[in-house]
Amino acid sequence: MVWKVPLASATRLPSPRAFSTSTTLFHRATGAQIPNTSIRVFREIPALRQWRRKQRLDHRSVGLVPTMGALHAGHLSLIRMAAADNSAVVVSIYVNPTQFGVHEDLDSYPKTWDEDCKMLRNLDRELSEDGGNLGKIAAVFAPTTDTIYPSGIPSQEVDGKGSFVTITPVGELLEGASRPIFFRGVATVCMKLFNIMQPEKVYFGQKDVQQTVVIKRLVKDFCMDTKVVVGATQREPDGLALSSRNVYLGTRRRKMATVLLRTLKLAEAAYFSGCRSRSELLGPAEDWIHHLEVEQRQNKPEKRASFLLDYISLADPETMEEIDEVDEKKGAILSGAIKMLPIEHPNDGEDLGLSGGLPVRLIDNIILQAA
Ligand SMILES: Nc1ncnc2c1ncn2[C@@H]1O[C@H](COP(=O)(O)OP(=O)(O)OP(=O)(O)O)[C@@H](O)[C@H]1O
Ligand SMILES: CC(C)(CO)[C@@H](O)C(=O)[O-]
Numbered sequence: 001m002v003w004k005v006p007l008a009s010a011t012r013l014p015s016p017r018a019f020s021t022s023t024t025l026f027h028r029a030t031g032a033q034i035p036n037t038s039i040r041v042f043r044e045i046p047a048l049r050q051w052r053r054k055q056r057l058d059h060r061s062v063g064l065v066p067t068m069g070a071l072h073a074g075h076l077s078l079i080r081m082a083a084a085d086n087s088a089v090v091v092s093i094y095v096n097p098t099q100f101g102v103h104e105d106l107d108s109y110p111k112t113w114d115e116d117c118k119m120l121r122n123l124d125r126e127l128s129e130d131g132g133n134l135g136k137i138a139a140v141f142a143p144t145t146d147t148i149y150p151s152g153i154p155s156q157e158v159d160g161k162g163s164f165v166t167i168t169p170v171g172e173l174l175e176g177a178s179r180p181i182f183f184r185g186v187a188t189v190c191m192k193l194f195n196i197m198q199p200e201k202v203y204f205g206q207k208d209v210q211q212t213v214v215i216k217r218l219v220k221d222f223c224m225d226t227k228v229v230v231g232a233t234q235r236e237p238d239g240l241a242l243s244s245r246n247v248y249l250g251t252r253r254r255k256m257a258t259v260l261l262r263t264l265k266l267a268e269a270a271y272f273s274g275c276r277s278r279s280e281l282l283g284p285a286e287d288w289i290h291h292l293e294v295e296q297r298q299n300k301p302e303k304r305a306s307f308l309l310d311y312i313s314l315a316d317p318e319t320m321e322e323i324d325e326v327d328e329k330k331g332a333i334l335s336g337a338i339k340m341l342p343i344e345h346p347n348d349g350e351d352l353g354l355s356g357g358l359p360v361r362l363i364d365n366i367i368l369q370a371a
Protein backbone atom coordinates (compact mmCIF):
# COMPACT_ATOMS: atom_id res chain seq x y z
CA MET A 1 0.00 0.00 0.00
CA VAL A 2 1.57 3.38 0.88
CA TRP A 3 3.61 3.70 3.76
CA LYS A 4 7.11 3.83 4.92
CA VAL A 5 7.25 4.54 8.61
CA PRO A 6 10.23 5.05 10.89
CA LEU A 7 9.94 2.80 13.94
CA ALA A 8 10.45 5.78 16.21
CA SER A 9 7.04 7.10 15.22
CA ALA A 10 5.31 3.83 15.97
CA THR A 11 3.70 4.82 19.27
CA ARG A 12 0.17 5.38 18.10
CA LEU A 13 -1.59 6.04 21.37
CA PRO A 14 -2.81 9.13 23.10
CA SER A 15 0.19 10.94 24.44
CA PRO A 16 0.42 11.54 28.19
CA ARG A 17 -0.97 15.02 27.39
CA ALA A 18 -4.23 13.38 26.42
CA PHE A 19 -4.74 12.65 30.07
CA SER A 20 -5.15 16.31 30.87
CA THR A 21 -7.48 17.07 27.94
CA SER A 22 -11.22 17.43 28.21
CA THR A 23 -11.84 13.78 27.35
CA THR A 24 -9.65 12.12 29.96
CA LEU A 25 -9.22 13.45 33.45
CA PHE A 26 -6.46 12.35 35.74
CA HIS A 27 -7.33 11.97 39.41
CA ARG A 28 -4.46 11.34 41.78
CA ALA A 29 -6.43 8.93 43.92
CA THR A 30 -8.29 6.89 41.30
CA GLY A 31 -6.17 7.30 38.15
CA ALA A 32 -7.55 8.53 34.83
CA GLN A 33 -11.11 8.17 33.71
CA ILE A 34 -13.38 9.36 30.94
CA PRO A 35 -15.21 12.42 32.35
CA ASN A 36 -18.82 12.01 33.42
CA THR A 37 -18.46 8.24 33.42
CA SER A 38 -17.10 5.59 35.72
CA ILE A 39 -14.90 4.28 32.87
CA ARG A 40 -11.32 3.97 34.10
CA VAL A 41 -8.44 4.56 31.70
CA PHE A 42 -5.38 2.40 32.29
CA ARG A 43 -2.09 2.91 30.48
CA GLU A 44 0.08 0.64 32.58
CA ILE A 45 -0.13 -2.97 33.62
CA PRO A 46 0.25 -2.88 37.45
CA ALA A 47 -2.82 -0.69 38.05
CA LEU A 48 -4.85 -2.71 35.59
CA ARG A 49 -3.80 -5.98 37.24
CA GLN A 50 -4.75 -4.60 40.65
CA TRP A 51 -8.18 -3.67 39.29
CA ARG A 52 -8.50 -7.10 37.65
CA ARG A 53 -7.67 -8.89 40.92
CA LYS A 54 -10.46 -7.00 42.63
CA GLN A 55 -12.93 -8.08 39.95
CA ARG A 56 -11.97 -11.71 40.57
CA LEU A 57 -12.30 -11.37 44.34
CA ASP A 58 -15.75 -9.82 43.81
CA HIS A 59 -16.70 -12.69 41.45
CA ARG A 60 -17.13 -10.26 38.58
CA SER A 61 -16.45 -11.62 35.09
CA VAL A 62 -14.40 -9.58 32.63
CA GLY A 63 -14.98 -9.40 28.86
CA LEU A 64 -12.27 -7.91 26.66
CA VAL A 65 -12.88 -6.15 23.34
CA PRO A 66 -9.51 -5.56 21.62
CA THR A 67 -9.48 -2.66 19.14
CA MET A 68 -7.14 -0.27 17.41
CA GLY A 69 -9.45 2.69 18.17
CA ALA A 70 -11.15 4.88 15.53
CA LEU A 71 -14.27 3.29 16.93
CA HIS A 72 -17.39 2.73 14.85
CA ALA A 73 -20.67 0.84 15.18
CA GLY A 74 -18.88 -2.48 14.52
CA HIS A 75 -16.79 -2.02 17.66
CA LEU A 76 -19.84 -0.85 19.61
CA SER A 77 -21.77 -4.00 18.67
CA LEU A 78 -18.94 -6.11 20.16
CA ILE A 79 -18.98 -4.01 23.35
CA ARG A 80 -22.76 -4.48 23.60
CA MET A 81 -22.31 -8.24 23.33
CA ALA A 82 -19.60 -8.15 25.98
CA ALA A 83 -21.80 -6.10 28.34
CA ALA A 84 -24.66 -8.56 27.94
CA ASP A 85 -22.39 -11.42 29.05
CA ASN A 86 -19.93 -9.98 31.59
CA SER A 87 -19.95 -7.91 34.74
CA ALA A 88 -17.18 -5.66 33.45
CA VAL A 89 -16.14 -4.82 29.89
CA VAL A 90 -12.61 -3.68 29.08
CA VAL A 91 -11.99 -2.08 25.68
CA SER A 92 -8.36 -2.02 24.62
CA ILE A 93 -7.24 0.71 22.22
CA TYR A 94 -3.81 0.14 20.79
CA VAL A 95 -2.54 0.52 17.23
CA ASN A 96 -0.15 -2.37 17.27
CA PRO A 97 2.97 -1.61 15.20
CA THR A 98 4.07 -5.22 14.79
CA GLN A 99 1.08 -6.17 12.66
CA PHE A 100 1.83 -3.44 10.09
CA GLY A 101 4.32 -4.22 7.33
CA VAL A 102 7.01 -1.60 6.77
CA HIS A 103 5.14 -0.20 3.76
CA GLU A 104 1.71 -0.27 5.34
CA ASP A 105 -0.37 2.51 6.87
CA LEU A 106 0.80 2.56 10.50
CA ASP A 107 1.67 6.22 10.31
CA SER A 108 -1.63 7.38 8.85
CA TYR A 109 -3.91 4.93 10.71
CA PRO A 110 -6.85 7.04 11.97
CA LYS A 111 -6.51 8.15 15.59
CA THR A 112 -9.66 9.58 17.13
CA TRP A 113 -9.13 9.37 20.89
CA ASP A 114 -11.52 12.20 21.82
CA GLU A 115 -14.24 10.87 19.56
CA ASP A 116 -13.66 7.31 20.86
CA CYS A 117 -14.12 8.54 24.46
CA LYS A 118 -17.39 10.24 23.50
CA MET A 119 -18.68 7.09 21.81
CA LEU A 120 -17.79 4.99 24.84
CA ARG A 121 -19.46 7.48 27.17
CA ASN A 122 -22.68 7.47 25.12
CA LEU A 123 -22.69 3.69 24.82
CA ASP A 124 -22.07 3.31 28.54
CA ARG A 125 -25.12 5.47 29.25
CA GLU A 126 -27.19 3.36 26.89
CA LEU A 127 -25.98 0.16 28.57
CA SER A 128 -26.81 1.53 32.04
CA GLU A 129 -30.36 2.36 30.97
CA ASP A 130 -30.91 -1.03 29.35
CA GLY A 131 -31.74 -3.46 32.15
CA GLY A 132 -30.88 -6.47 29.95
CA ASN A 133 -27.14 -6.22 30.50
CA LEU A 134 -25.03 -7.95 33.08
CA GLY A 135 -22.44 -5.19 33.12
CA LYS A 136 -21.16 -2.10 31.41
CA ILE A 137 -17.91 -0.55 30.25
CA ALA A 138 -15.57 -0.62 33.21
CA ALA A 139 -12.26 0.33 31.68
CA VAL A 140 -10.25 1.31 28.63
CA PHE A 141 -6.75 -0.09 28.35
CA ALA A 142 -4.70 2.29 26.19
CA PRO A 143 -1.14 1.18 26.74
CA THR A 144 1.99 2.82 25.47
CA THR A 145 4.26 0.86 23.18
CA ASP A 146 6.85 0.64 25.98
CA THR A 147 4.25 -1.18 28.06
CA ILE A 148 3.33 -3.66 25.36
CA TYR A 149 6.87 -4.17 24.08
CA PRO A 150 9.06 -3.78 27.21
CA SER A 151 12.16 -5.02 25.38
CA GLY A 152 11.56 -2.64 22.45
CA ILE A 153 9.38 -3.04 19.36
CA PRO A 154 10.32 -6.24 17.58
CA SER A 155 11.13 -6.01 13.90
CA GLN A 156 8.45 -5.34 11.31
CA GLU A 157 10.55 -7.28 8.79
CA VAL A 158 9.32 -10.73 7.78
CA ASP A 159 12.48 -12.46 8.98
CA GLY A 160 13.04 -10.00 11.86
CA LYS A 161 13.90 -11.08 15.38
CA GLY A 162 11.79 -10.64 18.48
CA SER A 163 9.48 -12.40 20.94
CA PHE A 164 6.69 -13.45 18.62
CA VAL A 165 3.75 -15.79 18.56
CA THR A 166 3.18 -17.37 15.16
CA ILE A 167 0.13 -19.38 14.24
CA THR A 168 0.82 -21.31 11.07
CA PRO A 169 -0.18 -22.46 8.55
CA VAL A 170 -3.47 -20.55 8.94
CA GLY A 171 -1.66 -17.25 9.53
CA GLU A 172 0.24 -17.60 6.25
CA LEU A 173 -2.80 -17.95 4.02
CA LEU A 174 -4.99 -15.27 2.38
CA GLU A 175 -4.51 -12.10 4.47
CA GLY A 176 -1.27 -13.63 5.75
CA ALA A 177 0.00 -14.11 2.19
CA SER A 178 -0.68 -10.47 1.33
CA ARG A 179 0.43 -9.13 4.73
CA PRO A 180 3.20 -11.53 5.79
CA ILE A 181 3.75 -10.19 9.33
CA PHE A 182 0.12 -9.37 10.03
CA PHE A 183 -1.01 -12.44 11.98
CA ARG A 184 2.30 -12.74 13.78
CA GLY A 185 1.71 -9.21 15.09
CA VAL A 186 -1.96 -9.86 15.89
CA ALA A 187 -1.28 -13.15 17.71
CA THR A 188 1.60 -11.59 19.63
CA VAL A 189 -0.33 -8.55 20.83
CA CYS A 190 -3.45 -10.58 21.62
CA MET A 191 -1.41 -13.05 23.67
CA LYS A 192 -0.09 -10.06 25.65
CA LEU A 193 -3.55 -8.50 26.08
CA PHE A 194 -5.02 -11.84 27.22
CA ASN A 195 -2.13 -12.38 29.65
CA ILE A 196 -2.48 -8.90 31.08
CA MET A 197 -6.27 -8.92 31.38
CA GLN A 198 -7.06 -12.60 31.89
CA PRO A 199 -10.58 -12.06 30.54
CA GLU A 200 -13.22 -14.75 30.83
CA LYS A 201 -14.29 -13.89 27.28
CA VAL A 202 -12.79 -12.02 24.34
CA TYR A 203 -14.82 -10.48 21.52
CA PHE A 204 -13.81 -10.27 17.86
CA GLY A 205 -15.67 -9.24 14.71
CA GLN A 206 -16.66 -11.55 11.88
CA LYS A 207 -15.46 -8.89 9.42
CA ASP A 208 -11.90 -10.07 10.11
CA VAL A 209 -12.84 -13.73 9.77
CA GLN A 210 -9.32 -15.12 9.40
CA GLN A 211 -8.29 -13.19 12.49
CA THR A 212 -11.04 -15.00 14.45
CA VAL A 213 -9.70 -18.36 13.24
CA VAL A 214 -6.14 -17.38 14.24
CA ILE A 215 -7.29 -16.19 17.68
CA LYS A 216 -9.29 -19.36 18.32
CA ARG A 217 -6.20 -21.39 17.43
CA LEU A 218 -4.03 -19.21 19.70
CA VAL A 219 -6.36 -19.80 22.64
CA LYS A 220 -6.61 -23.53 21.97
CA ASP A 221 -2.94 -24.26 21.27
CA PHE A 222 -1.57 -22.16 24.13
CA CYS A 223 -4.17 -23.53 26.58
CA MET A 224 -5.44 -20.06 27.42
CA ASP A 225 -8.38 -19.81 29.78
CA THR A 226 -10.70 -17.58 27.79
CA LYS A 227 -13.62 -18.03 25.41
CA VAL A 228 -13.55 -16.43 21.96
CA VAL A 229 -16.87 -14.88 20.96
CA VAL A 230 -17.44 -13.68 17.39
CA GLY A 231 -19.87 -10.84 16.61
CA ALA A 232 -21.65 -10.35 13.28
CA THR A 233 -20.27 -7.89 10.72
CA GLN A 234 -21.94 -4.49 10.98
CA ARG A 235 -22.56 -2.79 7.65
CA GLU A 236 -23.47 0.51 6.02
CA PRO A 237 -26.97 0.60 4.48
CA ASP A 238 -25.50 -0.31 1.06
CA GLY A 239 -23.73 -3.35 2.55
CA LEU A 240 -20.17 -2.05 2.89
CA ALA A 241 -18.64 -3.56 6.03
CA LEU A 242 -17.83 -0.88 8.59
CA SER A 243 -14.09 -0.48 8.94
CA SER A 244 -11.85 2.17 10.47
CA ARG A 245 -10.03 2.36 7.14
CA ASN A 246 -13.18 3.38 5.19
CA VAL A 247 -12.30 7.01 6.01
CA TYR A 248 -9.46 6.73 3.49
CA LEU A 249 -11.87 6.11 0.60
CA GLY A 250 -13.41 9.47 -0.34
CA THR A 251 -16.63 9.76 -2.32
CA ARG A 252 -15.75 8.16 -5.66
CA ARG A 253 -14.02 5.07 -4.27
CA ARG A 254 -16.66 4.71 -1.55
CA LYS A 255 -19.31 4.11 -4.27
CA MET A 256 -17.18 1.42 -5.89
CA ALA A 257 -16.22 -0.22 -2.56
CA THR A 258 -19.34 -2.43 -2.40
CA VAL A 259 -18.01 -4.41 -5.37
CA LEU A 260 -16.41 -6.96 -3.06
CA LEU A 261 -19.56 -7.79 -1.12
CA ARG A 262 -21.57 -7.93 -4.36
CA THR A 263 -19.08 -10.48 -5.71
CA LEU A 264 -19.30 -12.62 -2.58
CA LYS A 265 -23.09 -12.43 -2.72
CA LEU A 266 -23.06 -13.85 -6.26
CA ALA A 267 -21.18 -16.87 -4.92
CA GLU A 268 -23.54 -17.11 -1.95
CA ALA A 269 -26.56 -17.04 -4.29
CA ALA A 270 -25.03 -19.95 -6.21
CA TYR A 271 -24.70 -21.84 -2.89
CA PHE A 272 -28.34 -21.16 -2.06
CA SER A 273 -29.32 -22.46 -5.50
CA GLY A 274 -27.65 -25.80 -4.76
CA CYS A 275 -24.11 -25.39 -6.19
CA ARG A 276 -21.39 -26.97 -4.06
CA SER A 277 -18.27 -27.12 -6.25
CA ARG A 278 -15.60 -24.44 -6.24
CA SER A 279 -15.94 -23.75 -9.95
CA GLU A 280 -19.72 -23.35 -9.78
CA LEU A 281 -19.52 -21.14 -6.70
CA LEU A 282 -16.57 -18.92 -7.54
CA GLY A 283 -16.42 -19.02 -11.37
CA PRO A 284 -19.25 -16.58 -12.20
CA ALA A 285 -18.36 -14.33 -9.24
CA GLU A 286 -14.71 -14.08 -10.33
CA ASP A 287 -15.72 -13.42 -13.96
CA TRP A 288 -17.99 -10.61 -12.82
CA ILE A 289 -15.43 -8.83 -10.65
CA HIS A 290 -12.69 -9.22 -13.29
CA HIS A 291 -15.04 -7.65 -15.82
CA LEU A 292 -15.66 -4.68 -13.50
CA GLU A 293 -11.95 -4.37 -12.75
CA VAL A 294 -11.18 -4.05 -16.49
CA GLU A 295 -14.17 -1.77 -17.08
CA GLN A 296 -12.90 0.68 -14.46
CA ARG A 297 -9.39 0.62 -15.89
CA GLN A 298 -10.81 1.51 -19.31
CA ASN A 299 -13.06 4.26 -17.96
CA LYS A 300 -12.00 7.94 -18.22
CA PRO A 301 -9.45 8.92 -15.54
CA GLU A 302 -11.76 11.64 -14.19
CA LYS A 303 -14.52 9.06 -13.70
CA ARG A 304 -12.82 5.82 -12.77
CA ALA A 305 -12.32 4.28 -9.35
CA SER A 306 -9.86 1.52 -10.16
CA PHE A 307 -9.23 -1.46 -7.95
CA LEU A 308 -7.24 -4.67 -8.00
CA LEU A 309 -8.68 -7.98 -6.90
CA ASP A 310 -6.34 -9.70 -4.45
CA TYR A 311 -8.28 -12.91 -3.89
CA ILE A 312 -11.68 -14.54 -3.71
CA SER A 313 -11.53 -17.59 -1.48
CA LEU A 314 -13.68 -20.59 -0.67
CA ALA A 315 -12.17 -22.04 2.47
CA ASP A 316 -12.57 -24.56 5.25
CA PRO A 317 -14.00 -22.73 8.30
CA GLU A 318 -11.45 -24.18 10.74
CA THR A 319 -8.25 -24.04 8.72
CA MET A 320 -8.92 -21.38 6.06
CA GLU A 321 -7.46 -23.79 3.53
CA GLU A 322 -8.97 -23.65 0.04
CA ILE A 323 -11.54 -26.33 -0.74
CA ASP A 324 -12.86 -27.78 -4.00
CA GLU A 325 -16.26 -28.75 -2.70
CA VAL A 326 -18.37 -27.50 0.21
CA ASP A 327 -19.03 -30.19 2.80
CA GLU A 328 -22.53 -29.32 3.99
CA LYS A 329 -21.79 -30.67 7.46
CA LYS A 330 -19.00 -28.12 7.88
CA GLY A 331 -20.09 -25.17 5.77
CA ALA A 332 -17.41 -22.86 4.34
CA ILE A 333 -16.10 -19.33 4.35
CA LEU A 334 -16.35 -17.16 1.27
CA SER A 335 -13.95 -14.26 1.61
CA GLY A 336 -12.15 -11.73 -0.50
CA ALA A 337 -9.86 -8.73 -0.58
CA ILE A 338 -9.49 -5.86 -3.01
CA LYS A 339 -7.16 -2.91 -3.16
CA MET A 340 -8.78 0.38 -4.07
CA LEU A 341 -6.19 2.35 -6.01
CA PRO A 342 -5.65 6.10 -5.64
CA ILE A 343 -7.80 8.42 -7.74
CA GLU A 344 -5.50 9.36 -10.63
CA HIS A 345 -7.36 12.42 -11.84
CA PRO A 346 -9.15 14.21 -8.99
CA ASN A 347 -11.90 16.62 -10.04
CA ASP A 348 -11.98 20.13 -8.56
CA GLY A 349 -12.83 20.00 -4.86
CA GLU A 350 -13.26 16.22 -4.91
CA ASP A 351 -13.24 14.50 -1.51
CA LEU A 352 -10.35 12.02 -1.78
CA GLY A 353 -10.59 10.65 1.77
CA LEU A 354 -8.29 10.84 4.77
CA SER A 355 -4.63 11.41 3.90
CA GLY A 356 -5.47 12.43 0.33
CA GLY A 357 -6.59 9.07 -1.01
CA LEU A 358 -4.07 6.39 -0.08
CA PRO A 359 -4.55 2.92 -1.56
CA VAL A 360 -7.08 1.10 0.63
CA ARG A 361 -7.24 -2.63 1.22
CA LEU A 362 -10.80 -3.83 1.84
CA ILE A 363 -11.76 -7.28 3.07
CA ASP A 364 -15.11 -8.97 3.54
CA ASN A 365 -16.62 -12.41 3.93
CA ILE A 366 -19.80 -14.45 4.06
CA ILE A 367 -20.23 -17.66 6.02
CA LEU A 368 -21.86 -20.50 4.12
CA GLN A 369 -23.59 -22.12 7.07
CA ALA A 370 -23.40 -25.84 7.71
CA ALA A 371 -26.68 -27.62 6.96
N1 LIG B 1 -17.92 -3.95 10.64
C1 LIG B 1 -17.58 -4.63 11.72
N2 LIG B 1 -18.48 -5.40 12.35
C2 LIG B 1 -18.14 -6.11 13.45
N3 LIG B 1 -16.93 -6.09 14.02
C3 LIG B 1 -16.00 -5.33 13.43
C4 LIG B 1 -16.28 -4.56 12.27
N4 LIG B 1 -15.16 -3.89 11.92
C5 LIG B 1 -14.21 -4.23 12.81
N5 LIG B 1 -14.72 -5.10 13.72
C6 LIG B 1 -13.98 -5.75 14.78
O1 LIG B 1 -13.52 -4.82 15.72
C7 LIG B 1 -12.32 -5.31 16.29
C8 LIG B 1 -11.29 -4.24 16.23
O2 LIG B 1 -11.00 -3.98 14.87
P1 LIG B 1 -10.19 -2.73 14.36
O3 LIG B 1 -10.00 -1.79 15.47
O4 LIG B 1 -9.05 -3.18 13.55
O5 LIG B 1 -11.26 -2.04 13.40
P2 LIG B 1 -11.44 -2.22 11.88
O6 LIG B 1 -12.61 -1.42 11.46
O7 LIG B 1 -11.39 -3.67 11.56
O8 LIG B 1 -10.17 -1.50 11.35
P3 LIG B 1 -9.40 -1.75 10.02
O9 LIG B 1 -9.95 -0.73 9.11
O10 LIG B 1 -8.03 -1.50 10.51
O11 LIG B 1 -9.57 -3.15 9.57
C9 LIG B 1 -11.92 -6.55 15.51
O12 LIG B 1 -12.32 -7.71 16.22
C10 LIG B 1 -12.72 -6.39 14.25
O13 LIG B 1 -13.02 -7.61 13.61
C1 LIG C 1 -7.19 -7.63 17.28
C2 LIG C 1 -6.41 -6.34 17.09
C3 LIG C 1 -6.94 -5.28 18.07
C4 LIG C 1 -4.96 -6.61 17.43
O1 LIG C 1 -4.19 -5.47 17.29
C5 LIG C 1 -6.53 -5.83 15.65
O2 LIG C 1 -5.99 -6.73 14.75
C6 LIG C 1 -7.94 -5.46 15.28
O3 LIG C 1 -8.34 -4.37 15.69
O4 LIG C 1 -8.64 -6.23 14.60
Ligand code: BAL
Pocket (backbone or CB within 6 Å): 099, 208
Ligand atom coordinates in the same frame (compact mmCIF):
# COMPACT_ATOMS: atom_id res chain seq x y z
N1 BAL D 1 -8.93 -5.10 11.65
C1 BAL D 1 -7.67 -5.76 11.48
C2 BAL D 1 -6.51 -4.89 11.78
C3 BAL D 1 -5.71 -4.53 10.59
O1 BAL D 1 -6.16 -4.66 9.46
O2 BAL D 1 -4.56 -4.11 10.77
